[in-house]
Amino acid sequence: KAGVTQTPRYLIKTRGQQVTLSCSPISGHRSVSWYQQTPGQGLQFLFEYFSETQRNKGNFPGRFSGRQFSNSRSEMNVSTLELGDSALYLCASSRPRVGANVLTFGAGSRLTVL
Amino acid sequence: DQQVKQNSPSLSVQEGRISILNCDYTNSMFDYFLWYKKYPAEGPTFLISISSIKDKNEDGRFTVFLNKSAKHLSLHIVPSQPGDSAVYFCAASEGGETSGSRLTFGEGTQLTVNP
Numbered sequence: 001k002a003g004v005t006q007t008p009r010y011l012i013k014t015r016g017q018q019v020t021l022s023c024s025p026i027s028g029h030r031s032v033s034w035y036q037q038t039p040g041q042g043l044q045f046l047f048e049y050f051s052e053t054q055r056n057k058g059n060f061p062g063r064f065s066g067r068q069f070s071n072s073r074s075e076m077n078v079s080t081l082e083l084g085d086s087a088l089y090l091c092a093s094s095r096p097r098v099g100a101n102v103l104t105f106g107a108g109s110r111l112t113v114l
Numbered sequence: 115d116q117q118v119k120q121n122s123p124s125l126s127v128q129e130g131r132i133s134i135l136n137c138d139y140t141n142s143m144f145d146y147f148l149w150y151k152k153y154p155a156e157g158p159t160f161l162i163s164i165s166s167i168k169d170k171n172e173d174g175r176f177t178v179f180l181n182k183s184a185k186h187l188s189l190h191i192v193p194s195q196p197g198d199s200a201v202y203f204c205a206a207s208e209g210g211e212t213s214g215s216r217l218t219f220g221e222g223t224q225l226t227v228n229p
Contacts, residue, residue, distance in 0.1 A: 004157070033215040042118070042203060042219035043158070056216045090157055094215055101207075101215045102148070105157030 002026065004106035006091050012112045018079040021109045025072050025093030031055075031101065032074040034066060037088040037108070046089075049074055078111075086113045117141045118206050120220035128228055133191040135223050137204030140185060144206040148217065149178060149189045152201045161202075162189070194227045201225070 005024040013019050025032050033048035033056075045058040049068035066076040072093070078085055088110050092103035118139045127133045137147075145166045150158035164171040164178045164187070171178050177190045191198055201224050205217040 031215050040221065042221045043217070045216050045218070048215045092215070102160050102163070103215060103217065105159070107155065107157050
């Protein structure tokens, strides 16, 4: 079965611009979460969507936002880009269950901000 | 404040030997712990998990040990193979259906298995 698909895989933006990243989860997975990975840091949780509602949010500024559509596909948006936003953005999908969800990650979207 | 820490950025072992990757945490509310493996240009893939009510979980060559009193867990890979060379992330969750996708990750350990 198809995995988690993220587009675009690579993109370059300049400071002040905005960017939208897309994620298609595994069929049947209704939870989609987003993580940011920067050099020297582990993955940091951005937010999670379930049934089109944001269920959890990490400690990121309001410039980072997301949404989920009725088909469970999700997008995240970063406005007014800063150099520090350069990172690998990972999307993961899962079936919610008791205990920790086993997340299936996509390959990520690598954003470079110049 | 890093709630999950992997103090070794890298580890090198010989093929066939044991690899031991370590992880420490500070948040007593963490209920589940997971290990993920990441190859370059790929997303992390799930390896093994353990609930806080257990102290050991085994899956083939991979075993995770949890010491709650020390807030420490480790991943043992026996025997190590060159294909195991990857970055390994330790992650923790407070569990529950609504927070189960909110994982707190360590910084990762680059494992290199030499033939």
